[in-house]
Amino acid sequence: MPDIAAMETIAYDSMKEQIHKEIGAYIHSKKLKADAMPFPEITFEKGVSRISFPMPFLNEILLAQFVAIIKAHIEYVRIHSFGDGYYAFQSLGRNLFKSENILDNLKIEFFGLTTNFKAELSKKGNFCQDEINVAIALYKTAHSSESEDPATTLRKLGATVYVENSAIDWSYIAGYEEVKRRIRESIILPLKNPGMYDNIARLTRKTFESNRPRAILFEGSPGVGKTTVARIIANDVKIPLVYVPIESIMSKWYGQSSQNLSQIFESADEMGGAIIFLDEIDALAPSRDANMFEATRRVLSVLLRKLDGLDAASTTITIGATNRMHDLDHALISRFDQTIHFPLPNAQERAAIFGNYAQHLSQAECEELASLSEGLSGRTIKDVCEFAERRWARMLIVKNLPASLPEFKYYKHSVKMWSEKE
Numbered sequence: 001m002p003d004i005a006a007m008e009t010i011a012y013d014s015m016k017e018q019i020h021k022e023i024g025a026y027i028h029s030k031k032l033k034a035d036a037m038p039f040p041e042i043t044f045e046k047g048v049s050r051i052s053f054p055m056p057f058l059n060e061i062l063l064a065q066f067v068a069i070i071k072a073h074i075e076y077v078r079i080h081s082f083g084d085g086y087y088a089f090q091s092l093g094r095n096l097f098k099s100e101n102i103l104d105n106l107k108i109e110f111f112g113l114t115t116n117f118k119a120e121l122s123k124k125g126n127f128c129q130d131e132i133n134v135a136i137a138l139y140k141t142a143h144s145s146e147s148e149d150p151a152t153t154l155r156k157l158g159a160t161v162y163v164e165n166s167a168i169d170w171s172y173i174a175g176y177e178e179v180k181r182r183i184r185e186s187i188i189l190p191l192k193n194p195g196m197y198d199n200i201a202r203l204t205r206k207t208f209e210s211n212r213p214r215a216i217l218f219e220g221s222p223g224v225g226k227t228t229v230a231r232i233i234a235n236d237v238k239i240p241l242v243y244v245p246i247e248s249i250m251s252k253w254y255g256q257s258s259q260n261l262s263q264i265f266e267s268a269d270e271m272g273g274a275i276i277f278l279d280e281i282d283a284l285a286p287s288r289d290a291n292m293f294e295a296t297r298r299v300l301s302v303l304l305r306k307l308d309g310l311d312a313a314s315t316t317i318t319i320g321a322t323n324r325m326h327d328l329d330h331a332l333i334s335r336f337d338q339t340i341h342f343p344l345p346n347a348q349e350r351a352a353i354f355g356n357y358a359q360h361l362s363q364a365e366c367e368e369l370a371s372l373s374e375g376l377s378g379r380t381i382k383d384v385c386e387f388a389e390r391r392w393a394r395m396l397i398v399k400n401l402p403a404s405l406p407e408f409k410y411y412k413h414s415v416k417m418w419s420e421k422e
Contacts, residue, residue: 009126012049016042019051022136037143040135048124051135055117055142058110059259061156063087065141070108073134085113091123091131106131108138150267151240157260157267158248162241168231174356174378175349176225179342183233186213186338187317191237213337215307215318217281219325220342223379226321229342230277233319239273246280249299258298265306268316281320282327300329307335345378347371353378357385360405372415380418388414 010018019040027037040053055062067089070077076092091106104124111118119142121127121135151161170180190197190212201211218226227243234241242264249260261284268274278284284299307318320336322328333339345353350370354361361369373381391414392406 009128010132012044012126015049015127015132018132019136023139026140040139048122049127050120050122051127052118052120053139053142055110055112055119057259057263058112058117059157059263062142063110066110066138069137069141070134073130073137074106080107086111108134150270153267154242154264157264158245159264160243160245162231162234162243168228168235170232170236172232172356173225173229174352175345176342179229179340182338182340183229186340187216187233187319188236191239191317213317215320215336217333217336217339218319218321218342219339220323221344221377222323223377224342224344225378226342227277227279230275230319230321234275237275239275240271242268242274242276244276244278246283249284258302261299261302262306265316274316276316276318278318278320280322281332282322282324300332304331304335307332344375345381347374349378350374350376350381353381354385354411357382358388358406358411361408361411365408365411369411369415372412373419376415376418384414384418385411387418 019042023037023039038054040051043050066087070089074089074091077089078092080088080090082088087110089108090102091108092102093105106121106123106127109120109122111120119138121131121138123131127135154161173180194212197212198208198210202208218229220226230243231241244264249257249264265276268276284303325333325339347367347370350373351363351366354366354369354373355363358366373384376384388406388410392410395401396403
């Protein structure tokens with residue numbers, strides 16, 4: 001049964017006073033300056049009350065929150081429009097089956113595709129208390145991210161933020177000495193010694209421009225350690241790693257993917273320095289020679305600007321990872337300062353990887369496993385060792401034996417099984 005008191009209209013001046021009081025208290029509670037969030041614009045013209053306010057962004061997560069707020073405050077509502085940067089909801093009033101003058105009821109609209117996001121609530125006559133409440137709730141939700149730390153915003157966008165983890169260092173990666181050398185020269189030294197690079201640029205250039213790398217591309221087969229190396233780099237230089245899986249960027253809503261990507265770069269920059277790791281970047285930005293959807297084209301355009309343009313993030317370095325180099329857009333490839341190839345491990349490196357995951361095996365046994373595992377990646381070798389351990393555990397459980405080290409033959413059998421599967 002609807003609350004009759006909540007349906008009674010509130011005088012315009014009382015509504016305005018209530019909204020300003022509520023929003024002012026909200027801003028004060030967040031310990032923000034008075035001008036940090038713009039107050040809603042409240043007007044009454046030609047018999048129509050209107051409340052409007054700008055928003056910092058608009059994405060599918062925020063829209064889902066808006067829908068929940070509207071449903072919680074307005075009993076009967078229908079979707080008026082939903083898509084292409086314009087989302088509108090129409091209140092059906094008290095009587096669900098009475099359609100005349102329906103457009104005089106409360107209408108809630110959200111505008112914005114890539115910039116100039118705005119919310120607007122309008123109604124013929126005065127608002128009732130529930131309608132004032134929904135306006136206040138929408139405002140608070142739209143601006144809640146302005147008081148959030150960037151890491152929280154990144155997580156809401158689907159990214160994972162890794163902080164220092166001393167358990168993962170360069171000893172975790174067996175072999176790959178040439179890859180490690182290039183990474184230290186192209187990424188770690190500039191991040192640890194930015195002043196030296198900037199001083200050299202000031203000495204050599206008429207107009208100062210940073211010579212530090214902005215973007216590095218990791219290229220190689222799946223399982224060769226691209227993601228793990230990115231985490232090790234972040235640990236080494238003591239800055240956060242923002243891991244961005246492709247599904248957190250791409251959205252079914254037109255224009256939303258490019259907004260997500262742009263906001264990820266902006267939030268990472270607000271952290272005061274970060275490494276953005278874009279996994280499977282070939283799916284995010286395929287070649288424009290192919291039949292590209294307009295939404296994908298917009299994502300690529302944002303990415304190009306962020307990597308090398310007026311919108312380029314100033315305190316972040318971007319690492320892209322791909323196992324399909326030939327599918328990448330040529331303009332995107334040119335934005336990367338360097339491409340580092342991660343090859344499949346050679347026999348010596350495979351033996352070292354086996355030694356990492358089965359330290360009880362002798363060097364000769366690891367070398368024998370390496371000779372049997374040609375063409376396997378480091379991640380696959382880890383899977384092989386885990387499979388051997390599980391088979392060994394099953395045998396101990398069946399025979400009611402205490403825990404012990406797996407025998408070499410279990411690893412050898414697992415390698416043969418995986419090689420046949422590959």
